[in-house]
Amino acid sequence: MGSLSIWHWIVVVIVVMLLFGRGKISDLMGDVAQGIKAFKKGMSEDETAQATPPKTDVPPRTLENQPKSRTEADFKHRAETERKVEGDMV
Numbered sequence: 001m002g003s004l005s006i007w008h009w010i011v012v013v014i015v016v017m018l019l020f021g022r023g024k025i026s027d028l029m030g031d032v033a034q035g036i037k038a039f040k041k042g043m044s045e046d047e048t049a050q051a052t053p054p055k056t057d058v059p060p061r062t063l064e065n066q067p068k069s070r071t072e073a074d075f076k077h078r079a080e081t082e083r084k085v086e087g088d089m090v
Contacts, residue, residue, distance in 0.1 A: 017025075
């Protein structure tokens with residue numbers, strides 16, 4: 001009872017053939033095959049692109065006018081300022 005017999009599968013195949021027709025199923029399978037081929041081609045192109053990095057004549061950008069690293073005095077000054085502000089709010 002749990003498994004489907006051969007007659008169940010035959011009925012299912014006939015219903016599918018009636019709904020979709022022979023031409024639509026073959027077109028669908030052809031589209032699936034083209035999709036697989038395009039996927040494989042894209043994967044192979046991606047691998048070759050990773051193997052050879054792009055060549056550029058532009059030098060790498062540098063960040064200018066960056067603030068200097070904070071010192072211990074900067075942190076103490078900020079802590080004092082925060083204490084003053086919190087004291088004013090109370």
